[in-house]
Amino acid sequence: MLERFFVKPQTIDRIMDCWLGPQIDEYVTALCDRGYAPRSIYRRVPVLMKFAAFTAAHNVDQIEQAEVLIEPFIDDCLFTRRADRSAEACRRDPNFVGGVVQHFFNQVVSKSDNTSRRTAWPIPFATQVPGFFDYLREERGLRASSIHHYRHYLRGFERYLRDVGCEVTTLSLPVVTGSSRRRLSTSGLDQ
Incomplete structure (x- = not known):
C-alpha cells in the first residue's frame, strides 16, 4: 500500500526496513480502507518513522514497550523543532504528533475499531425553529x-x-x- 503514496523505491525500502515498518504499512492500509485523504496519510508516515527511530535509539524493539515512549517522543520532537517554528506551530505540534502516534497504536496495536468517542453535536435551535x-x-x-x-x-x-x-x-x-x-x-x- 505504501507504493500508492511514495514514488521512490528507496523511501518504501527505508520505511519497511525500520523495526516498525510492517506495522506502518498495516496502518497505511487501515487509513486507506477508512477513506483518509492521501495528504493526511503522507503527513503521518514521517512522524511514525521518527517515532521508530526514537524508540530504536532507546533500545526498544518491542511494540508493547514502545507505547510508554510516546510522551518523551513528543517532548523530544518539540525541543528539536522549537527553534525554527512559530509559536502557533509549536502549540499545534504536540496535538498532531501525539495524535498520530496514539492513533497508530489504537488502529494497529490495539486493533481498536472506534474512530471517535465523541457524540454528535445537537442541531442548534432544533426545537425553537424546526426545519x-x-x-x-x-x-x-x-x-x-x-x-x-x-x-x-x-x-x-x-x-x-x-x-x-x-x-x-x-x-x-x-x-x-x-x-x-x-x-x-x-x-x-x-x-
Whole structure:
C-alpha cells in the first residue's frame, strides 16, 4: 500500500526496513480502507518513522514497550523543532504528533475499531425553529459546508441566549449585539 503514496523505491525500502515498518504499512492500509485523504496519510508516515527511530535509539524493539515512549517522543520532537517554528506551530505540534502516534497504536496495536468517542453535536435551535436547516438547503440553496459553518456559530449564539435567558421569539438588537461582543471579547479581537 505504501507504493500508492511514495514514488521512490528507496523511501518504501527505508520505511519497511525500520523495526516498525510492517506495522506502518498495516496502518497505511487501515487509513486507506477508512477513506483518509492521501495528504493526511503522507503527513503521518514521517512522524511514525521518527517515532521508530526514537524508540530504536532507546533500545526498544518491542511494540508493547514502545507505547510508554510516546510522551518523551513528543517532548523530544518539540525541543528539536522549537527553534525554527512559530509559536502557533509549536502549540499545534504536540496535538498532531501525539495524535498520530496514539492513533497508530489504537488502529494497529490495539486493533481498536472506534474512530471517535465523541457524540454528535445537537442541531442548534432544533426545537425553537424546526426545519430551519432544511429550509436553508432546499429553499435557499445553501451547500452542506455553508450549513455546517452556520451550525458552528449558531451553537454559540444558542448558548448565549440560554445564558442571558432570552428566547428566539423575543430577540432584539441589543441581545444580538451582546452576543457579538461576547464572541469578540473571548477571541481577543475586541481591542
